[in-house]
Amino acid sequence: MRYFEDIEVGTTREFGEYHVTREEIVEFAKQYDPQPFHLDAAAAAESAFGELVASGWHTASISMRMLVENYLTENAGMGGRGVDELRWQRPVTPGDTLSLRTEVVDKRPSETDPRRGNVDTYIEVLNQDDEVVLSYTVTGMIERRTPGK
Numbered sequence: 001m002r003y004f005e006d007i008e009v010g011t012t013r014e015f016g017e018y019h020v021t022r023e024e025i026v027e028f029a030k031q032y033d034p035q036p037f038h039l040d041a042a043a044a045a046e047s048a049f050g051e052l053v054a055s056g057w058h059t060a061s062i063s064m065r066m067l068v069e070n071y072l073t074e075n076a077g078m079g080g081r082g083v084d085e086l087r088w089q090r091p092v093t094p095g096d097t098l099s100l101r102t103e104v105v106d107k108r109p110s111e112t113d114p115r116r117g118n119v120d121t122y123i124e125v126l127n128q129d130d131e132v133v134l135s136y137t138v139t140g141m142i143e144r145r146t147p148g149k
Helices: 022-032 041-045 056-069
Strands: 010-017 078-087 097-109 116-126 132-143
Touching: 010 056, 022 056, 041 097, 056 078, 056 116, 056 132, 097 132
Parallel strands: none
Antiparallel strands: 010 097, 078 132, 097 116, 116 132
């Protein structure tokens, strides 16, 4: 288990592999983002994308799953404080395989709770061609091994 004291600014990691299917793109869109270019290949062909694409929120959800499965369970996490500078860099299409790259960019003790610290991590979601499809910075709350020290 990694506590606040164990996390070093500058640490990078790459992990995860998630294969995106047409069926899941459409299913997610039906429930959460029912825009034509996420739902229907013919309508998507007439859109700015020219083909069926995943919702950006779907891509963000996939990144969350990969974070939980490969990264967050190793930390003494206490939840998240927020996300900054979320950017959809390029579309995700059926057949893409996604992975993550992370870098710890800042950490500081909490000003309000001596039991935790805040850690900022820059996240890039990459496709199989190593192209960034989504990027954002997340602030996580991490338990301190020795509160207030």
